Amino acid sequence: MSLERIEITPFAVIAGEILQQRRSGSLTIVQGRLRKTLYWSQGELALITSAAPEDSLADFLVRRGVVSPAQALQLATQNPSEAVSVFHESGLFDMSKRQTFLREWLTLQFAQLFSLEEGTAAFTDEQAIEPEKRVFLQSTAAVVLDGIRAITNGMVLRRSLGDLTRTIEPDPREQSLLDAIPLTDVERRLAEALSKPQTIESFLKQFPNDSLQAARVVIAMTTLGVFVVADESRAQTAAIAEESDTQRDLEILAALGPDDQRSLRAVALSRRLDSLDHYQLLDVPRAATRGQIIAAAEDKKGRYSPADYPAVVKGAISAISKRLDEAVSTLQNPARRQTYDKLLNQAPAPGGGNEDMQRRAVRHSIARQNVAHAKELSASGDYYGAIILLKQAVAYKPDDAEAWHLLGACQERNPKWRRDSAESFQRSLSLDPNSVNTLISLGDLYRGEGLTARAQSCYEDALKIDPEHAEAMGRLAAITKR
16 A cells, blocks of 8 residues: 655645556545545546535536436435446446446546545555446646636645656657646647757746746646656667767768768658658648559659668668658558548547557557457457457557457457456447447346346446347346246
8 A cells, every 4th residue: 555645745646647657446535524535447537426425426416417316316325436337337428428327426526626625545456346337538738727727726736746846758658648737728739849858947938928828838738648757877868879870870971981872861761751641742732542652652762662672771761762662551541541531530649649649550450450350350359369469559559449349359258358348338328329239249248247237237328329229129128027
């Protein structure tokens, strides 16, 4: 167990460590009469419980005006950690609305904690809370952002910023997260302004008219790991790598001589590949037809044929050829091109530019290929192989409801993985609450575990979406006849 005083270590810092270290367990917050327990699963907030009646889900729904006090009695439970599963079994609302209300309830409770001035926080590493008891947020990062926006106490803001002389910089490994966080235009402009190592103090001084916003952005980005304290050793490593590249270029220049401008241009292009998108590499407009793309690729491949260059630039030519193959493969396929264009139209990460966009495009491509291959493996009975592929797919593309559903279906095959299966189905439903197939799959899982009430709730939700669905009607009838 780790113990912290919030006066010394603000809640934003405590939450940031759990998020970035992807810890599972429970965090208990005690401040006067307030006592709340936050449950985490691999760095994702899953539930908050409190003994205070005003924090209960039932009380929230009554205040929200969506249930009557009489209906709220259906949700009464002596164990606050059971509130989510009881709500799902109550039959109130459809799955989509229940998910929305649960997220609002959790966000409201979580946001308040960022403004705590004092108290004690104790984290215990333990197995994550059961999937049926969790609230599946679409983005824990968005909830963190809401909490930090709600900080109005100047002392809490100052403590959360920490030592102003610390040097911060963007973490290139986490820059894709910036695209997924629902920042306002002003917040995004401020977040993207940090492109190189800089002290917190000097960064804030750049925005005298937006100093409060800038402070909140720094707190949010450091909590989420988008900004990190500058690592001098990493800077030294980068400098050594850059020096090595320079030395290699000098050796190539010496071997070629100044007259082989063609080879020198090829080497220069190979050094710029990460900064060019597919259209720039092929030198075609965004609106280019499939024929224009193929013709441009063939022209470039002919221009950079390995047979026409000396051996000393073989590595550079190979790198160019590989990127050309990747570009034409992506842009001549309508579905892949649409996904690529979507990524291309997103704001580039600070300092990342096209290189960051290329990395995300590659990850999405891998995720798509993994799902397709996993379908084949699961059809042949190789569920373990499919699970390996699908875990990478959802890591690279966590908003893929289909991948989460298929992962749950494969995990369900092994009794030891039933808990993981339920979590995967719930993640799929959090992304697509109207998926009848996922509701039935989750219902079947609950039914197999003897959780009849939960299974019945899933089948009833499926019929609310598709009243004529034969499988849902058959399964519900089998339960109610008993």
